[in-house]
Amino acid sequence: MSTSLTVERKRLTIHRWPPRKGPLITLVVALISEVMSRTLLDIPLVAPLFLPIVYTAFREGREAGLISAGITVLYALYIFAIPGQPLHYTFNGMIRVAVVVGTAPGLAVLVGMFKNRVEREYTEALRMQDYQNLLLQSVNDAIIATDIDLQIQIWNPASEMIYGWQAAQVQGKAIDEVIPILRYGDGSSREQALAMLKEQAHWSGRVVQRHRDGHELQIETAMRAIYDADRRVIGYVSVNRDITEQQHARAERERLHQQLESERARFEAVLCQMPAGVAIAEAPSGKLVLGNEQLARILRYPFFPAANIAEYDRYRGFHHDRRPYQAEEWPLARSILTGEVVVDEEIDVLRGDGTTGTICVSSTPIRDRHGNITAAVSTFYDVTERRRGEEHQRFLAQAGSILADSLDYESTIASVVHLAIPHLADWCIVHLLGEDGTLQRPAVAHVNSDLEGLIREIQRRRPIDDDPESPIMEVLHSGRAQMVSEVSDDQLRYVSYDEEHYQALQRLGFKSYMIVPLLAHGRTLGAATFVSANHCYTDDDLAQAAELMRRCALAVDNARLYREAQQAVRTRNELILIVSHDLKNPLSAIKGYANFLQRRGGRDLPGVDWLEDGLSKIDATTKKMTGLLNELLDFARLQEGQTIDLDLLPTDLVALVRQTVAEYQQATDHHQISVVADVPSLVGLYDTSRLERVLANLLSNAIKYSPDGGEITVEVTQVAAPEAHVLINVRDHGLGIPANDLPHIFEPFHRAHNVVGRVRGTGIGLTSAKQIVEQHGGTLTVQSAEGSGSTFTIRLPLTTVTPDDQPL
Numbered sequence: 001m002s003t004s005l006t007v008e009r010k011r012l013t014i015h016r017w018p019p020r021k022g023p024l025i026t027l028v029v030a031l032i033s034e035v036m037s038r039t040l041l042d043i044p045l046v047a048p049l050f051l052p053i054v055y056t057a058f059r060e061g062r063e064a065g066l067i068s069a070g071i072t073v074l075y076a077l078y079i080f081a082i083p084g085q086p087l088h089y090t091f092n093g094m095i096r097v098a099v100v101v102g103t104a105p106g107l108a109v110l111v112g113m114f115k116n117r118v119e120r121e122y123t124e125a126l127r128m129q130d131y132q133n134l135l136l137q138s139v140n141d142a143i144i145a146t147d148i149d150l151q152i153q154i155w156n157p158a159s160e161m162i163y164g165w166q167a168a169q170v171q172g173k174a175i176d177e178v179i180p181i182l183r184y185g186d187g188s189s190r191e192q193a194l195a196m197l198k199e200q201a202h203w204s205g206r207v208v209q210r211h212r213d214g215h216e217l218q219i220e221t222a223m224r225a226i227y228d229a230d231r232r233v234i235g236y237v238s239v240n241r242d243i244t245e246q247q248h249a250r251a252e253r254e255r256l257h258q259q260l261e262s263e264r265a266r267f268e269a270v271l272c273q274m275p276a277g278v279a280i281a282e283a284p285s286g287k288l289v290l291g292n293e294q295l296a297r298i299l300r301y302p303f304f305p306a307a308n309i310a311e312y313d314r315y316r317g318f319h320h321d322r323r324p325y326q327a328e329e330w331p332l333a334r335s336i337l338t339g340e341v342v343v344d345e346e347i348d349v350l351r352g353d354g355t356t357g358t359i360c361v362s363s364t365p366i367r368d369r370h371g372n373i374t375a376a377v378s379t380f381y382d383v384t385e386r387r388r389g390e391e392h393q394r395f396l397a398q399a400g401s402i403l404a405d406s407l408d409y410e411s412t413i414a415s416v417v418h419l420a421i422p423h424l425a426d427w428c429i430v431h432l433l434g435e436d437g438t439l440q441r442p443a444v445a446h447v448n449s450d451l452e453g454l455i456r457e458i459q460r461r462r463p464i465d466d467d468p469e470s471p472i473m474e475v476l477h478s479g480r481a482q483m484v485s486e487v488s489d490d491q492l493r494y495v496s497y498d499e500e501h502y503q504a505l506q507r508l509g510f511k512s513y514m515i516v517p518l519l520a521h522g523r524t525l526g527a528a529t530f531v532s533a534n535h536c537y538t539d540d541d542l543a544q545a546a547e548l549m550r551r552c553a554l555a556v557d558n559a560r561l562y563r564e565a566q567q568a569v570r571t572r573n574e575l576i577l578i579v580s581h582d583l584k585n586p587l588s589a590i591k592g593y594a595n596f597l598q599r600r601g602g603r604d605l606p607g608v609d610w611l612e613d614g615l616s617k618i619d620a621t622t623k624k625m626t627g628l629l630n631e632l633l634d635f636a637r638l639q640e641g642q643t644i645d646l647d648l649l650p651t652d653l654v655a656l657v658r659q660t661v662a663e664y665q666q667a668t669d670h671h672q673i674s675v676v677a678d679v680p681s682l683v684g685l686y687d688t689s690r691l692e693r694v695l696a697n698l699l700s701n702a703i704k705y706s707p708d709g710g711e712i713t714v715e716v717t718q719v720a721a722p723e724a725h726v727l728i729n730v731r732d733h734g735l736g737i738p739a740n741d742l743p744h745i746f747e748p749f750h751r752a753h754n755v756v757g758r759v760r761g762t763g764i765g766l767t768s769a770k771q772i773v774e775q776h777g778g779t780l781t782v783q784s785a786e787g788s789g790s791t792f793t794i795r796l797p798l799t800t801v802t803p804d805d806q807p808l
């Protein structure tokens with residue numbers, strides 16, 4: 001460390017040589033005094049010897065002083081003796097000797113003591129100065145002393161370190177030149193600081209000064225005036241501490257603190273704003289250290305800061321099988337205990353308001369860098385509504401499939417009523433109005449099926465239609481649902497007919513109820529009563545029940561309509577069967593008479609063309625009508641599920657086609673019907689008249705649906721492999737069939753929309769044609785496009801004919 005500017009230090013060396021020199025000097029002075037007193041003065045001279053005594057005692061100490069005093073005493077004994085008589089004295093001489101003896105040793109002792117004291121004090125002063133120097137050198141604060149003009153006098157090593165200036169460079173310079181103050185921490189000015197220093201003799205504060213290399217220093221300074229013994233200010237001393245680093249560190253600390261604070265605030269804001277509930281627990285204790293507001297909102301009770309995992313059982317959770325969650329089964333506990341990461345575990349919970357809900361919980365452990373679990377965090381979502389919605393959809397889907405399963409609505413309603421238990425109610429009754437408006441026997445269900453008998457018994461004893469003011473009757477009349485969320489005991493007593501009824505309702509459980517009408521197409525078909533034993537119904541429950549009942553009502557309505565339609569079809573078919581059958585007899589009679597007249601007329605009235613012509617037309621028409629009646633009969637039989645017995649005979653299909661075409665060509669001038677057959681004849685076993693009807697139907701359609709005329713082609717093709725069969729195509733270039741109608745064209749009564757209202761027809765010809773072909777083991781198909789004509793294809797198996805079979 002470099003030397004400081006300090007008060008010049010003179011070390012006073014204390015000579016401690018042996019007491020030789022002083023006594024010797026005393027001897028010399030005694031000799032000189034002797035010589036001088038014998039020669040020049042002629043009087044005894046002792047006084048000069050006191051000087052060496054003082055000198056010796058001060059320089060060499062008391063002992064040496066006493067030796068010098070002894071020499072002086074000896075000299076006095078010698079010099080004051082009567083001349084020639086040693087040790088004999090005059091009175092005066094004796095007095096003088098006595099004075100010397102009395103003073104010289106005393107003087108030596110006194111000076112010796114004074115010397116010791118001076119020496120001690122000086123040594124002490126030196127020691128103090130040493131301490132001060134040591135202090136100045138060893139402190140870390142810059143200690144700078146100035147004179148009254150603020151010129152630097154002391155500049156300790158720490159000052160050199162802090163400000164970068166060496167002591168020698170700054171000595172005597174104005175402190176303001178070397179380390180001017182750039183700014184005052186408290187905003188005060190240099191003048192204010194100086195004024196305060198002068199007034200109060202001290203000033204302290206924070207300032208900004210500059211290092212020799214130019215960078216700024218944050219300095220904490222304390223300045224004081226230095227006084228002399230007369231309390232006059234002779235200068236100033238300042239102690240300056242470099243707090244730049246400290247300030248930086250503090251600023252950094254504050255920045256980090258603020259950052260931490262803002263992160264914490266952000267974290268808290270995120271936690272609060274999160275739609276999820278969050279709980280954080282310490283490991284390994286499981287102490288819950290945080291639970292956000294959302295958690296309390298979801299559970300509907302305040303966050304309970306459990307002190308350990310065992311206390312988690314204060315939170316009431318249940319598995320899907322209603323088994324309660326043990327404390328260590330909670331996801332948060334598992335994450336702490338085993339490090340398990342739990343994802344979306346659904347837990348039923350008992351909420352603070354006594355209701356149940358479902359939460360979806362995820363949980364994960366938090367580990368330190370060594371992998372040890374230090375905490376765990378768990379998030380919670382309320383999925384009660386979603387779960388209910390899913391259950392509701394599942395329930396409706398189940399109900400829907402039950403309802404769609406059968407058209408027997410009485411048993412279906414009974415199944416749905418059971419399905420509503422326990423999802424919608426603890427017990428349920430459905431009353432249906434019959435077609436005649438009377439109430440049918442109700443369908444009932446109870447979670448405890450043993451109690452269903454009790455419900456029926458109540459119904460039997462007091463049928464609800466006995467009491468027109470009963471809520472069920474009101475709903476049946478108004479078609480509007482009713483709901484009572486909570487039935488008090490008084491209300492239950494009020495609605496009970498008697499004590500027994502009250503007791504029975506209590507046994508069944510009666511906390512809340514809703515009555516929902518079964519409405520379809522504006523008609524009330526019945527009412528369903530849902531009763532809950534411990535849950536208070538809400539509007540949501542009512543909406544669910546209404547939705548279920550809407551579907552039930554539609555199913556009931558559809559089933560009823562279906563029954564009615566079935567009945568109507570049956571009646572129609574019976575009518576067709578009877579009428580067709582009854583019409584066949586008079587027709588056969590007409591045909592018989594026409595044939596008879598043809599035979600007789602030809603014989604009795606030859607040449608009467610008009611008669612023959614008329615009779616043959618009657619014959620043809622009755623044949624056509626018989627064909628139509630047969631078609632109706634077949635159709636009605638097949639619709640009734642009866643089979644028709646084919647009358648299989650060897651039939652030449654080519655000949656049958658040609659004959660039918662010839663008949664139809666006669667009936668039209670607009671169309672040219674041609675037959676293309678790749679073989680002259682094709683004989684197989686077929687029901688001739690029925691196949692003729694099929695061909696007739698296809699030909700008459702081809703003509704009917706080609707209103708502008710045109711060509712109609714009938715192709716007969718024999719196909720040998722893989723199975724021998726015949727294809728008969730009937731092709732026209734008429735209206736064609738729209739794509740939407742094509743898939744339904746063989747269904748009974750279906751008529752394409754491009755012909756309805758334009759061309760008359762019944763829509764049963766193709767149905768029975770297809771059935772006949774299929775009964776032959778063949779197929780009837782169609783290819784068509786609207787505006788491009790149609791091609792109907794009959795595919796018939798080619799059966800072998802034995803010689804016994806008679807050809808047509």
Ligand code: ADP
Pocket residue numbers: 697701702705732734735736737745750751752753755760761762763764765766767789790
């Ligand atoms: P109908 O001809 O009495 O209406 P069909 O059962 O014979 O009853 O025919 C059913 C429907 O098929 C017809 O109404 C018509 O729309 C369509 N159809 C049948 N044949 C043809 C055809 N050749 N060209 C166009 N449409 C046809």
